[in-house]
Amino acid sequence: MNDARKRDRCQRCGSWFRDGELRTRLYVAEDPSGEQGLSGVFHDECALPVWNFAVPDTAAIPLQ
């Protein structure tokens, strides 16, 4: 349960996602596991700076 909720944190700002909040999932080849905070789920706004070096994981998908 707790592990699943950890994934609902924005990779950039660390805030929890609220219900209905738009999210973007990005994949960065240099950080496949997300340990460097590059790959993962972001707020749409937080994802913008990462887009420069990220490959969209099946494009920007609102996860809701």
Ligand SMILES: [Zn+2]
């Ligand atoms: Zn964020």
